[in-house]
Amino acid sequence: MNSSVSAAFADIYNQHWKTLLAIAYHHCRDKAMAEEIVQEVFVSLWNNRKKRHIGNIEAYLATAVRLSVFKQYLRQKRRTAIIEQTAAPLISSHDEEKIFTRLLQQQINGIVETLPAQCRLVFRLSRTEGLSIPEIAQQLGIAGKTAEAHLTKALKVLKLKLDRSCLWALLFFFLY
Structure with a gap:
């Protein structure tokens, strides 16, 4: 050069x-x-x-x-x-899940409101407060079998009233 x-x-x-x-x-x-x-x-x-x-x-x-x-x-x-x-589908998917979860929770809350008072109370103490059957029975002054029966009834009603069978699987996942 x-x-x-x-x-x-x-x-x-x-x-x-x-x-x-x-x-x-x-x-x-x-x-x-x-x-x-x-x-x-x-x-x-x-x-x-x-x-x-x-x-x-x-x-x-x-x-x-x-x-x-x-x-x-x-x-x-x-x-x-x-x-x-590339990020938009992830955000969109997350938003869809949040909306679906909120709608599912609203549907569950609506069904729970139709339950008899004692059944509704047992369900809420179990699922919202996280209390066990013996704790619920003690707090409400009822037998453990009675608390268990109320919870079983609430879950059966939810299962029957949910729109689609796949929602039952999601309900089971969210609640257990």
Whole structure:
């Protein structure tokens, strides 16, 4: 390689890199990105030194930096769009599960409201408060078998009144 070409390139680099860095930073407001863009512009200039005949080096380099900032924005926008596209189904799926769970809970609550008072109370103490059959029996002053019978009745009514049989499996999963 010709040393005069290397020396000329070094002169161009030393004379213009600060200005180009300022231009890049002005457009992207990120020092690391600005430095990377200026570096890319000089690498491209070096790699294409035999192909390009540049009349005004200052205007060429300033335009190259502005275009590189624009390209960087487009790359970032594409990355963000890809991330959003891949994350959206997960978010959507999670939201659907939350909605389905809420609807199922509302349906269960509606069915529980139709139960006789003692049966409803035993069910809520078991499922909402997490009490065992002996604890429920002691708290309500009833026999353990009576508490168990009320809970069994509540679960049978829920099973019969739920719209679809698959909901019974989900109910079993949520409640046990």
